[in-house]
Amino acid sequence: MAELYIFVGFIVLTFLIIRKWNRMERNRTENFKAIANKLGMEFHAEGMDSVHKDHHHLRLFQRGREQKLRNLLRTHQDNTIVAVFDYQFTSGRGEKSRTHRQTVFSFSSSNLELPAFALRPENVFHKIGNIFGFTDINFESYPTFSSQYLLKGADEQAIRGFFTPDRIQYLESQKGICMEAEKNCLIYYRASRRVKADDLHTFITEGIEISKRIANL
Secondary structure, three states: OHHHHHHHHHHHHHHHHHHHHHHHHHHHHHHHHHHHHHHHEEOOOOOOOHHHHHHHOOHHHHHHEEEEEEEEEEEEEOEEEEEEEEEEEEEEOOOHHHEEEEEEEEEEEEEOOOEEEEEEOOOOHHHHHHHOOOOOOOOOHHHHHHEEEEOOOOOHHHHHHHHHHHHHHHHHOOOOOOEEEEEEEEEEEEOOOOOOOHHHHHHHHHHHHHHHHHHHH
């Protein structure tokens, strides 16, 4: 009988957790919608297939499975698109399964021609990987930047030419950011971190500033 009580208790607890999570997600969507209206941006609670398609070539959107894009804020002017959205994917299997959630800022413009690269904070596992030939583009003149970030991309020469002293010094002043780019698209996010609704306006401002600094807008 005790086992039955434990089982029923587990089911009830799971139900309550799921209900609370769903309520929090609904509130998040409503808050994002209110901010979009305030900023004069489009809002799509379930995202847009075209947005996911436009970003599929970037590393973040090729990872894992069960990929979902939601709470999309979007504005379009001339040849420029600014978008902000929640994005998640699942990695691993069974007990090692993990869902990664982050809020992403995206800037796209036909005026841009960016080399393909992915930049993220470097950790101890990346440093160990370097010993075994794991590719990381480092700059001898900027050891702080090189120890702070893992920078990858197929065309090393183009990436080295793109990362000028001004760009490197600016990124050295930032903490914990991830950035990916290719051709006319640049995205900014913090891995596995979703932005609170109250901080969304600040996040958008940061994204615009990063776009200006990195893409020389």
